[in-house]
Amino acid sequence: MIQAGEKAPGFCLPDGDEREVCLDDFRGKWVVLYFYPKDNTKGCTLEAVDFTAAKDDFAAQDAVVVGVSRDSVKSHANFAKKHDLDLILLSDPERRVHEQYGVWRLKKMYGKESFGTVRSTFLIDPDGVARFVWGKVKVAGHTEEVLEKLIELQRR
Secondary structure (H helix, E strand, O other): OOOOOOEOOOOEEEEOOOOEEEHHHHOOOEEEEEEOOOOOOHHHHHHHHHHHHOHHHHHHOOEEEEEEEOOOHHHHHHHHHHOOOOOEEEEOOOOHHHHHHOOEEEEEEOOEEEEEEOOEEEEEOOOOEEEEEEOOOOOOOHHHHHHHHHHHHHHO
8 A cells, every 4th residue: 555655656547427537637736535445335325425525625625535446437427426426436447546556455354355445545735645544444534534634734
């Protein structure tokens, strides 16, 4: 997994409207880049709803929130519509960006091991450097924690 202080790997991926979105599109802004396992699952829906609810708070800090999962473009479009999400959701079915960021890993659940997405968030500064990293994110309270860290880092 990339660490705080490292240059965030660049990428371009399609969003729910099949438009290509690149990390470089946000140069000059803070980016909250979060990876999540699957559209329409309980934790992932809660996380997306929480980030949507805080969108104006992040925008006030000149930050954009971008979610990435392995789900298809169509799945993202349906997910956003079903839950009134106002986020950029990017599709990475080949796991290329997941692997660049080190979030595709061996996981253990109910005694079974399998590879999957480790829920993770990267706070990237306007110059494209990861300033803070959360691995193995717990959804409850995470959005507030990210916003607080963003404000703290901007004060430095």
